[in-house]
Amino acid sequence: NRVGGISTLGIDPSTSAPLLPVVFLVDFTDRPQHKAATEFTPLFFGTGPQDRSVATYWDEVSYGNLTLTGSSADIMGWNRPGTGGFTSSVTLYSDLVDPVSGLNRSNFEQLLSDLVAFLDLDPTIDFSIYDADGDGVVDSAVFVHAGWGAEDSGDPANDIYSQTIFLSTPINVDGVQIRDVIIVPEEKFYNDPEFLSTGTGVDNGNEDLVG
Numbered sequence: 001n002r003v004g005g006i007s008t009l010g011i012d013p014s015t016s017a018p019l020l021p022v023v024f025l026v027d028f029t030d031r032p033q034h035k036a037a038t039e040f041t042p043l044f045f046g047t048g049p050q051d052r053s054v055a056t057y058w059d060e061v062s063y064g065n066l067t068l069t070g071s072s073a074d075i076m077g078w079n080r081p082g083t084g085g086f087t088s089s090v091t092l093y094s095d096l097v098d099p100v101s102g103l104n105r106s107n108f109e110q111l112l113s114d115l116v117a118f119l120d121l122d123p124t125i126d127f128s129i130y131d132a133d134g135d136g137v138v139d140s141a142v143f144v145h146a147g148w149g150a151e152d153s154g155d156p157a158n159d160i161y162s163q164t165i166f167l168s169t170p171i172n173v174d175g176v177q178i179r180d181v182i183i184v185p186e187e188k189f190y191n192d193p194e195f196l197s198t199g200t201g202v203d204n205g206n207e208d209l210v211g
Contacts, residue, residue, distance in 0.1 A: 018067040019139055022130045024115060025077025025186075027146035031093035033078050035186055040144070045070040076119055077144075081111065085121070088114035093145065094158075102150060102161035103183070109167055112143065112181060116171050127174040141181040149185040159185075 023044060027033035045068065046053035055068040081088040090096070090111040098104040119125050130138040150159035162184045170177040 018069045018132065020069050020074065020130055020132055021140035021142050022127065022138065023070075023075045023077075023142045023144060024079065024112075024119075025075065025144050026079050026081075026111070026115065027077075027186075028080060028091070028093040029082070031146045033146040033186060037075055037077055038072065040075045041070075041072045044068070044075070044142075076125070078146075079115060079118070081114070086115065086118045090114070093147070096145075096160050097156070097158060098160075099157040102156055103163065103165070104160075105165065105168070108160075108165070108183075109169070112167075112178075113169075113171055116173050116178065120173050127178075128176050131176045136176055138176055138178045141178050143181050143183045144186055145183065146186050148188055152185070152188050 021044070023040060025033070025037055025040065042051060042053060044054045047055055047059075055070075058066045058068050079086050082091045088111050090107045095107045096104050096111070116127070120127070127138060130140070132139055145160070148159060149162040150156040151161050153159045160183065162182075164180060164182050166180045167178065170179045
């Protein structure tokens with residue numbers, strides 16, 4: 001359901017468990033990150049009165065009925081393909097670019113699958129905790145790539161568009177599936193440091209909730 005290009009809430013927040021998203025941070029040799037990974041914890045999960053976070057945004061627009069939870073342990077990265085044991089046939093940001101469709105879906109799905117397999121090698125990571133409602137599907141997966149998005153730069157020949165995609169082949173891990181993922185950039189082309197507080201969101205397994 002979309003109103004003015006924005007997805008409306010696809011769940012009844014008054015009867016839903018708190019949402020715990022898993023957030024993947026990925027950068028590349030041809031698109032290195034600029035923000036420290038620690039900056040994303042308050043940006044997604046901050047709950048203070050001065051925090052302009054994803055959590056406080058959804059608390060406000062749902063009138064306190066939708067709770068987004070999480071901590072630094074749920075911010076996974078930065079991860080760079082080809083380094084630190086993270087192997088993939090997709091190693092460059094440019095491999096994800098498609099000026100016609102806005103994203104090279106095949107390469108993106110390969111990269112995400114390889115990333116999840118790499119992270120799953122860590123015995124402290126259990127993807128099943130991201131299935132709060134117990135339906136066997138990760139409730140919310142967010143892929144944050146270094147740099148900015150084509151929707152902001154206006155340059156789809158060099159940047160990818162932010163979007164939610166439904167994977168052609170779900171990723172099976174720790175007894176649950178990742179079926180869809182929200183793709184957002186690390187920053188805005190025009191350097192707005194607070195873009196994520198209203199520019200991204202969470203996913204309930206059916207609809208992306210984008211502010």
